[in-house]
Amino acid sequence: MKQKYISIIAQTIVTIIGIVMFVVAQGFEDFNGNNAYISSSYYPSIICCLIVIFGVWGIIEDVVTIKQGNSEAKFKIGNTRNLFLVLGAAVFVLMMWQFFSLFYPSIFIAVAVLMYFLRPTQENKMKHIGFCLLISTILLFLFYAIFDLALQVHL
Amino acid sequence: MGNLLFGFSVIADPICFLWIVIGTVLGLFIGALPGVGPAAGCALLLSVTYKMDSIPAICLMISLYMAAMYGGSISSIVLSVPGSGASVATIQDGAPMAHAGYPGKALGYSLTASSIGGIIGCIVLSMLTAPLAVLCLKLSDPEVFLITLFGLLSVSSVSSTTVPKTMLSILLGLLMATVGLDTFTGAARYCTGIPSLYDGFETVSILIGMFAISEVLKMASSKKQERVKPMREGLSTKLTWKEIKYILPTTIWSALVGVIVGIVPALGGGTASWLCYTTAKRRSKHPETFGKGEPIGIAAPEAANNAVVGGSLIPFIVLGIPGSEVIAVVSSALIMHGIQPGPTVINNHPDLVYGIFACLFVATILMYFFGRYTTALWARLLTLPDYVLLVFVLFLGMVGSYASRGQIFDVWVTIIFGVVWYFIDKVGFSKAAFILSYILAYLFESKFRRSLTISHGNYAIFVNRPFCVVILCIIVVTFVGGAVRKALDNKTKAAK
Numbered sequence: 001m002k003q004k005y006i007s008i009i010a011q012t013i014v015t016i017i018g019i020v021m022f023v024v025a026q027g028f029e030d031f032n033g034n035n036a037y038i039s040s041s042y043y044p045s046i047i048c049c050l051i052v053i054f055g056v057w058g059i060i061e062d063v064v065t066i067k068q069g070n071s072e073a074k075f076k077i078g079n080t081r082n083l084f085l086v087l088g089a090a091v092f093v094l095m096m097w098q099f100f101s102l103f104y105p106s107i108f109i110a111v112a113v114l115m116y117f118l119r120p121t122q123e124n125k126m127k128h129i130g131f132c133l134l135i136s137t138i139l140l141f142l143f144y145a146i147f148d149l150a151l152q153v154h155l
Numbered sequence: 156m157g158n159l160l161f162g163f164s165v166i167a168d169p170i171c172f173l174w175i176v177i178g179t180v181l182g183l184f185i186g187a188l189p190g191v192g193p194a195a196g197c198a199l200l201l202s203v204t205y206k207m208d209s210i211p212a213i214c215l216m217i218s219l220y221m222a223a224m225y226g227g228s229i230s231s232i233v234l235s236v237p238g239s240g241a242s243v244a245t246i247q248d249g250a251p252m253a254h255a256g257y258p259g260k261a262l263g264y265s266l267t268a269s270s271i272g273g274i275i276g277c278i279v280l281s282m283l284t285a286p287l288a289v290l291c292l293k294l295s296d297p298e299v300f301l302i303t304l305f306g307l308l309s310v311s312s313v314s315s316t317t318v319p320k321t322m323l324s325i326l327l328g329l330l331m332a333t334v335g336l337d338t339f340t341g342a343a344r345y346c347t348g349i350p351s352l353y354d355g356f357e358t359v360s361i362l363i364g365m366f367a368i369s370e371v372l373k374m375a376s377s378k379k380q381e382r383v384k385p386m387r388e389g390l391s392t393k394l395t396w397k398e399i400k401y402i403l404p405t406t407i408w409s410a411l412v413g414v415i416v417g418i419v420p421a422l423g424g425g426t427a428s429w430l431c432y433t434t435a436k437r438r439s440k441h442p443e444t445f446g447k448g449e450p451i452g453i454a455a456p457e458a459a460n461n462a463v464v465g466g467s468l469i470p471f472i473v474l475g476i477p478g479s480e481v482i483a484v485v486s487s488a489l490i491m492h493g494i495q496p497g498p499t500v501i502n503n504h505p506d507l508v509y510g511i512f513a514c515l516f517v518a519t520i521l522m523y524f525f526g527r528y529t530t531a532l533w534a535r536l537l538t539l540p541d542y543v544l545l546v547f548v549l550f551l552g553m554v555g556s557y558a559s560r561g562q563i564f565d566v567w568v569t570i571i572f573g574v575v576w577y578f579i580d581k582v583g584f585s586k587a588a589f590i591l592s593y594i595l596a597y598l599f600e601s602k603f604r605r606s607l608t609i610s611h612g613n614y615a616i617f618v619n620r621p622f623c624v625v626i627l628c629i630i631v632v633t634f635v636g637g638a639v640r641k642a643l644d645n646k647t648k649a650a651k
Binding site for chain 1: 202339340341375540545551567582
């Protein structure tokens with residue numbers, strides 16, 4: 001897909017966010033009167049209006065660029081496999097941490113799995129797995145030393 | 156001078172000095188690693204500084220920033236891959252000199268110029284801050300609001316993206332900062348019933364998401380490339396007096412230009428180094444030697460990007476406006492410690508301000524000595540594979556985000572924000588604009604609303620004071636000038 005189309009989609013989303021936030025802002029409840037220039041919705045409303053103005057400006061600019069035929073650049077995400085691996089590992093750790101309070105076991109598994117798939121494949125599989133587990137263990141103890149022991153942040 | 160000595164007495168505390176040493180070493184390491192810049196380094200450190208006193212915390216970050224600016228040149232020279240955006244210009248002559256068999260000389264020129272640039276930045280910072288702060292104390296709410304507005308708009312005029320996208324980045328930063336309880340009226344804004352949002356988004360989570368997680372995703376999604384093996388021989392950074400004398404004049408003026416560039420919000424080290432590199436080439440009697448290993452081509456950008464550190468601290472201390480992304484992160488660390496940067500900080504926390512000056516001097520000197528004797532070690536560490544770095548930064552970022560408030564909600568914010576920013580960055584939104592506006596949002600809104608309260612809602616308060624008119628004129632010139640420049644650039648590109 002062309003970069004400019006993605007750009008239009010992104011700016012449309014931002015413009016919609018501006019409109020929604022503007023509507024939400026009208027419902028803020030103040031506790032000290034209705035003085036318009038210090039009400040809590042006054043400033044966010046201005047910001048939202050400006051978002052809509054610049055969003056529309058940006059969309060028009062991109063549409064004009066596409067019509068002029070200056071939009072050859074393609075939108076590239078790159079290595080999606082690695083991207084989803086990293087995100088999957090992060091979400092796995094978060095879920096285990098939030099719902100089962102298993103931070104250290106989950107991080108051990110996530111690091112080992114990530115290392116296994118991200119590291120270029122080695123000829124000797126056992127060595128490869130051993131290396132991943134070693135890095136995983138080192139990171140585990142590093143986090144424990146920095147946060148639990150030194151900073152008293154219990155994970 | 157007395158104030159500076161007071162600053163030295165503040166950082167003479169062994170704990171504080173130890174953090175400066177740690178910051179310098181970490182800065183060299185983080186700067187040397189391609190992909191992890193000083194902003195990401197400082198953002199990751201935020202969770203550690205949470206438990207520290209304010210002065211050691213700020214000293215740690217400032218020394219990291221200073222050392223990372225030189226550290227970036229190590230990978231530029233040894234690996235031909237820039238460690239950070241500020242060291243891209245160094246590749247032009249650093250890499251050819253290294254390939255010609257003199258990596259040590261190239262690193263020596265870079266280190267010497269960086270150190271001189273850093274010291275000049277410190278001197279200008281120490282000389283200008285106190286008088287400017289006295290002047291700024293006389294400013295009232297409308298003037299401070301307009302100066303903040305100028306800071307925000309100047310980002311849009313120098314940003315490489317289009318005007319609407321930069322403005323949207325600024326406005327999104329301002330809007331995001333409104334989430335939470337309104338300090339004026341007590342109303343809950345955009346909290347959607349989530350208790351964690353009553354205090355607003357945790358700044359640490361936002362910063363880690365933007366600087367660390369989005370960078371991790373960039374690293375993960377980049378196509379696999381063969382890592383270039385760094386050079387291991389001839390890394391001695393020793394220079395003769397004759398060699399130092401050759402680069403000295405260029406180094407000094409580049410440093411002065413770097414300080415000036417640093418004062419303008421969001422311009423940063425990248426702009427300063429390119430500006431000084433191209434100027435040095437234009438002024439040279441032998442411009443044909445540039446790009447082939449010319450020592451001045453290494454010294455000019457390196458002196459400039461280190462001088463930017465001192466320059467970017469001036470508006471931060473004097474007005475509370477961060478001069479760069481890294482200073483925006485430092486600013487959030489200060490706010491975390493209950494200190495609001497601005498003209499009053501020099502009177503309320505002189506130990507902190509003069510401690511920062513002294514810290515910069517000490518960090519620059521330490522950077523020189525560590526750089527002189529440990530550069531070979533950092534060059535070897537460049538063999539650290541991307542996947543190890545990626546995994547470490549990802550989970551350190553997540554834990555760092557949790558450590559600030561002890562809430563898993565913040566970690567979700569970090570991850571979601573990192574993912575969103577990864578995509579939004581590809582479309583051309585400005586990271587610098589967003590982060591500066593997010594950090595400045597409180598100052599911006601409070602001054603705006605206070606001004607309107609004083610004037611009973613009359614907007615004339617922003618135009619009927621002489622100083623306000625001057626600032627408004629500067630804003631119009633900067634904004635219109637930036638827009639015209641961009642329009643001309645676009646026309647030239649279209650014509651080509």
